[in-house]
Amino acid sequence: MTRRFWVFIEQNHGEMHPVAAELLGVANCLVSEVADELKASGEEAVVEGILVGHDVDNVAKEALMYGAERIYHVDDPAFEHYLNRPYTEALTHLVEKYKPEVFLIGATTLGRDLAGAVATSIKTGLTADCTKLEMGPFRKIEKKLLLATRPAFGGNVIATIVCKDHTPQMATVRPRVFETPVRNPKAKGEIIQESFEVTPEMMAAQLVEFINDQTTNLNLEYAEVIVSGGKGLGNSKGFELIKELADELGGVVGSSRAAVDGGWIDYAHQVGQTGKHVRPKLYVACGISGAIQHKVGMQDSDYILAINTDPQAPIFEVSTLGVVGDLYEVIPEMIKQLRAQKGASA
């Protein structure tokens, strides 16, 4: 028996979503965690990618470079744009055919739409928005299980979920929760074309028009520098100052949920458990108290600078450095000193 660890290779119009690479990295870690079992049983374990789309062979090759050994590819013009029903049916078909042990899907808009439908259609368990995945022992069960850890109740509780009697054990993971593995352009692997018939019944919903909207396409998750504002700004105008500092640092603007709920800024900017998960090299949190739901989304950042008037603010618990002071004084001074430094070095 081959133990299959599957990753859904999300692509949009021929471009692989970076979360697919991140999940391939995780799947390879999971395989290494069952090495002892493989040695004992003589079984093999493989990381395989599942690709649905039309005319996306380049994506299949890309997935091999990030650590898939094999790609199962379903190609049909009906798959050019993502739609829930035909994608769900195609994935269900492949799962029934190959019986994977683990199936990981990115918790993007597309992935969350798809994963719940696929898990229900197969009648298996699915754990959403995991922040940690490992293969480990559970009670007296012979084989290691997927231990899927995730925040619940707005991040107030961290729970580890198992799915012990059903396969595949499914999980979704948001972009940037895990690091991108090294891309190996020389990687070799197999691409297997799978046939699947799309029936008219599956096409009851169809895309009429796509309106590209760059304002929602910030790429917050993959930004190297993020300057975020929260309740401490007091009003929407405060984001002008946040933007000024972000421009100075070459970054993009983020926000806490409170600022979004207050209507000061669009949801696309929200960082946190119900917003984006980020891990920039530099994160500057301004007037953000540090509710758990925000912290879970940004604590993986390399360097966190927090500015807050309250020395007891929980944001300082996850920060690298804190400045206790009024952001309306601190930020302009910071911009002034940064500009002076640039002037001096130029």
Added chain:
Amino acid sequence: MIHLLVSVKQVPDTTNIRIDPETGSMIRKGVPAILNPYDAHAVASAAEWKKKLGGKLTVVTMGPPAAEEALQECIEMGADRAVLVSDRAFAGSDTLATSYVLAEAIRKIDQEDHVDMVFFGKQAIDGDTAQVGPGVAIRLGLPLVTYAVEIQDINEEEGYALIIRKTESGKEIIKTKLPAALTAEKAIADIPYAALPDLITSLKYKPEVWSAQEPVAYDVAQIGLEGSPTMVAKSGSPEAHEPAETISVEENGLAGAVETALGKMLSNTSVAALLEDQQ
């Protein structure tokens, strides 16, 4: 006559949650239960369309007897009928079991009175899984539109709806045949102030309570703990962290504090390299 149905959930208000530091479990006592905010917007949207087209609005929920309150709130917003599926046998249901319970209840309602559209909130704020809507849709074989921000048209006569959904890179206009299912973002409709007649109706209204046997005879293997493939292996509080070093403006003066902070930040080679690239 159009028949719209909204599946809702009563949730603990997660902004008010307290955790027992000893056990790491949630203290449910004293936590207010509310109608899941996304579901409220879904009800508001369905109520708008009911008013516009003339027809009927049914709401359904699975939950403990107290979930009646959430249904009453839906009646206030203009729902005509409310069904509470409630039984101890459902306790411990995960998203797969929950989708089974709701799908069968909706199927039953549909048999008596054909349902044209099923609405869900995009996710519930307690679990944030966003799994039940897609799960119910696939069980009922309905085309699904998630993250809906606007319903442009519901054309009962020709049997289609035009729905706008939001994705990471923009908006999609989806034309779906009816019956169909959608999951709603808050933008789909504003929560209205309750109209006086609806308010009066809701005060008198008692939701129908369905058990695990009547009127739907549920398969016990598919509900509750037994019907739930996932289980919680352990739970606890998030990791505690050591507070960061802080520099106070009050103690160091504004210019001094900022200078020290920038100095420390730029002594980190990776941050320094980042800002170098900027210049």
